[in-house]
Amino acid sequence: MKPPAKPPVFLERASYRQRRLGDAAQFLPLLGAVLWFIPLLWATDGPEAPSKSSMLTYIFVIWLVLIGLAALLSRLLPDTDEASDDMRR
Numbered sequence: 233m234k235p236p237a238k239p240p241v242f243l244e245r246a247s248y249r250q251r252r253l254g255d256a257a258q259f260l261p262l263l264g265a266v267l268w269f270i271p272l273l274w275a276t277d278g279p280e281a282p283s284k285s286s287m288l289t290y291i292f293v294i295w296l297v298l299i300g301l302a303a304l305l306s307r308l309l310p311d312t313d314e315a316s317d318d319m320r321r
Contacts, residue, residue, distance in 0.1 A: 250310060257305045264298045 271287045 253305060253309050258310060260301060261265045
């Protein structure tokens with residue numbers, strides 16, 4: 233009798249990249265929360281304090297970057313309906 237075949241140690245390159253993209257998509261909200269809370273750490277008193285408008289600009293830019301990253305990741309990730317159909321076959 234032949235011993236059962238061992239599964240491969242490494243994942244296929246495409247499967248590995250899909251998993252890492254999924255991990256990045258799950259990490260994006262956490263990254264956004266951390267970046268949004270950075271202005272709370274800035275000193276608001278004294279001569280070197282950033283202006284309120286620069287704080288709002290920072291938050292707005294972070295918001296736009298997060299939207300762009302989410303759009304990019306959504307394009308790179310596979311459609312879940314097609315992936316589930318492939319798995320059923």
